Amino acid sequence: MAGYSRQSINQESEFLENAWYVAAQSHELSGQLASYRILGDDILLYRDSNDLPVALEDACPHRKLPLSMGTLIDDVVHCGYHGLQFDGSGKCVGAPTQCKIPSNAWVRSYPVVERYRLIWIWMGDPELADAADILPVADYDDPDWGLTDGGVLECSCHYLYLLDNLLDPSHVAWVHQSSFASAGTVDVPLELQETAQGVLVSRWIKDIDPPPYYADMLPFSGKVDRLQYYEAVAPSIAVNMSTYTRAGLGGNDVELPADTYRMRSYHLITPVDENTTRYHWFQHYNCNTDDEVIREQLNEGARGAFEEDRLVLEAVHRGMGDKRSPNLDLQLDIGSRLFRRKLSAMIKAEKALP
Ligand code: FES
Numbered sequence: 001m002a003g004y005s006r007q008s009i010n011q012e013s014e015f016l017e018n019a020w021y022v023a024a025q026s027h028e029l030s031g032q033l034a035s036y037r038i039l040g041d042d043i044l045l046y047r048d049s050n051d052l053p054v055a056l057e058d059a060c061p062h063r064k065l066p067l068s069m070g071t072l073i074d075d076v077v078h079c080g081y082h083g084l085q086f087d088g089s090g091k092c093v094g095a096p097t098q099c100k101i102p103s104n105a106w107v108r109s110y111p112v113v114e115r116y117r118l119i120w121i122w123m124g125d126p127e128l129a130d131a132a133d134i135l136p137v138a139d140y141d142d143p144d145w146g147l148t149d150g151g152v153l154e155c156s157c158h159y160l161y162l163l164d165n166l167l168d169p170s171h172v173a174w175v176h177q178s179s180f181a182s183a184g185t186v187d188v189p190l191e192l193q194e195t196a197q198g199v200l201v202s203r204w205i206k207d208i209d210p211p212p213y214y215a216d217m218l219p220f221s222g223k224v225d226r227l228q229y230y231e232a233v234a235p236s237i238a239v240n241m242s243t244y245t246r247a248g249l250g251g252n253d254v255e256l257p258a259d260t261y262r263m264r265s266y267h268l269i270t271p272v273d274e275n276t277t278r279y280h281w282f283q284h285y286n287c288n289t290d291d292e293v294i295r296e297q298l299n300e301g302a303r304g305a306f307e308e309d310r311l312v313l314e315a316v317h318r319g320m321g322d323k324r325s326p327n328l329d330l331q332l333d334i335g336s337r338l339f340r341r342k343l344s345a346m347i348k349a350e351k352a353l354p
């Protein structure tokens, strides 16, 4: 029936399939059929009558018409061509043109979980899907922390260029001059750490003026110590933590003061295919959390900055895809090089599974 078959997916893809990816924002899903392309596969998403998200292969097994072109009636998807009917598990429950339901009429279903205002989908072997493996968002239920609405950007670039960028604290000095740039973002040495599922690049920058994006947000004025913390978790999530103290109070081996400002930016990167990426993001922060103006300011400031990234990374994708001469790596690429090596080993190991 709706079992998982490795033959049913593209064996040549460079994607890790046994992983949770963000398919959509919660508010996008309804009782209407909608199609999303994820890791090169077309996925049908909708909510059933219990408001639970459902994900099916978006292709009827008869002539591969996208099921998203059909209709949803009482939790059953009716194909828009000859009426084959499928329930939320992918089982065929009706075949109006046949005297009985063909035994090979089924569509693949995908595990889905709704968490953190997002719909997460498992693209690999359903037997391996465990909701406990979804990235934990620390303090998510703590009412003392604020959440931005976040957003989504469609980027015409390979997803690993986004991951490279999210492991590169130096680009802010050029790409985000009016928001995240500050003294030290060019030349303070980076620390690299390998984590269980990825890579962390970080550095404390001491005794500087805060960058424009944060200047109005901090609970203190004057010079600051700033931590840039860029972590990537395989296959394609990045968490950037921005930490600010008054100058002289920050550092790796000290206890940070109570008025330390913390902003955690979650970047949830979903490959659409080799040339396109859907980029979901939101932020979580510990100061001025009841202030709607600040919440909006944070959200729109981030959106503007990520648009700056998008423009650069789309051009990088084009440039790297059409090289007329060799490219080189710089010292600032230490994080992305290690991350790409790790992820590539994970993908190879997954492909080697029986
Ligand atoms: S294409 Fe769906 S029933 Fe024919």
Ligand SMILES: [Fe+2]
Pocket (backbone or CB within 6 Å): 165, 171, 172, 175, 176, 305, 306, 309
């Ligand atoms: Fe950026």
